[in-house]
Amino acid sequence: MTEKYVSVYPVSFGTRVFMHRNGVIYQAEYRGIKVTEDGICGHNVNTQHIFWLGNKQGEIEVASNISIYTTVQDATQERNAIALNKINIENFSKKYLLHLLWNGIQFSGWLWDGSRPICRTPRERLKGCVIHQGEIEFIDCQGNVYDANKFNRFYQTAEECRENNTPKIMMLDDEDDEEFAERKRDEFYEYVAHHCPGFENEIDWEYFYNLRPMSENLAEQVRVWTNR
Numbered sequence: 706m707t708e709k710y711v712s713v714y715p716v717s718f719g720t721r722v723f724m725h726r727n728g729v730i731y732q733a734e735y736r737g738i739k740v741t742e743d744g745i746c747g748h749n750v751n752t753q754h755i756f757w758l759g760n761k762q763g764e765i766e767v768a769s770n771i772s773i774y775t776t777v778q779d780a781t782q783e784r785n786a787i788a789l790n791k792i793n794i795e796n797f798s799k800k801y802l803l804h805l806l807w808n809g810i811q812f813s814g815w816l817w818d819g820s821r822p823i824c825r826t827p828r829e830r831l832k833g834c835v836i837h838q839g840e841i842e843f844i845d846c847q848g849n850v851y852d853a854n855k856f857n858r859f860y861q862t863a864e865e866c867r868e869n870n871t872p873k874i875m876m877l878d879d880e881d882d883e884e885f886a887e888r889k890r891d892e893f894y895e896y897v898a899h900h901c902p903g904f905e906n907e908i909d910w911e912y913f914y915n916l917r918p919m920s921e922n923l924a925e926q927v928r929v930w931t932n933r
Contacts, residue, residue: 709809711740711797712752712769712789718838722773722787723780724756730780731758739766741833741844742809750794750809755837802834803841804859812843814859815866818919819873819892822866827856828900858899875916889915893922904930
C-alpha cells in the first residue's frame with residue numbers, strides 16, 4: 706500500500722496568522738484541519754485547513770497550498786511563509802486523533818475480547834476526520850459526523866488496550882460457576898448491542914457457550930437468526 710501523508714502547519718490551533726484572500730491581507734485564526742479520503746481506491750487524502758477571518762467573513766476551509774505568514778510585514782512582502790510539514794497519516798492519527806488509527810483507507814482500533822486485544826474496524830464506514838477548536842469528529846461515507854467519544858471502546862494500540870483491561874481466566878474448577886456464566890452472558894449482551902444494535906434482545910441463550918470467543922458466539926447467533 707502506498708504510504709500517505711497529511712500536510713500540516715507547524716503552528717498550534719488558535720494561533721493568529723496572515724493570509725492573502727480576495728485582494729485583502731487578512732489576519733486569521735488557525736482553528737482546525739479536515740482530512741478526508743479522496744474516494745479513488747484510497748489513492749490519496751485531501752486536506753483542508755480551517756481559519757476564522759472574523760465575524761463578517763466567518764470560518765473558511767482552504768487547501769494546503771495557501772501561504773500563511775507570521776507577520777503582516779511578511780505577508781505584504783510575501784516572504785518567510787510558514788512551511789507545511791508532511792506527516793505520515795498513521796503518525797498523524799496517533800498525534801491528533803482519539804481511539805482510532807487511520808491508514809488513509811480505513812480506520813481501526815483495538816478492542817478487548819475478554820482475554821486479549823483484537824484489531825477491528827468500526828461498524829461505521831469512516832472516510833475522514835475534523836479537528837476543530839479542540840474537538841475531534843469522524844466523518845462517514847454518507848457525510849454523517851460522529852463525536853470521537855462514540856468510539857471510546859477502541860484503543861489506538863494493543864499495548865494500551867492490554868494495560869487498561871484484565872484478562873478473564875477460567876480454571877477447570879470454575880467451569881460450572883454460575884456467577885462466571887452470568888458474567889459472560891452480560892458481556893455477550895453488551896457485545897451484541899455494540900456490533901448488532903437492536904438484536905441484543907433477540908439472543909437465543911440456548912446457543913450461547915461461556916467458553917467460546919465472543920465473535921464465535923455472535924456467528925452462532927447470526928446462524929440461528931437467519932434460520933428462523
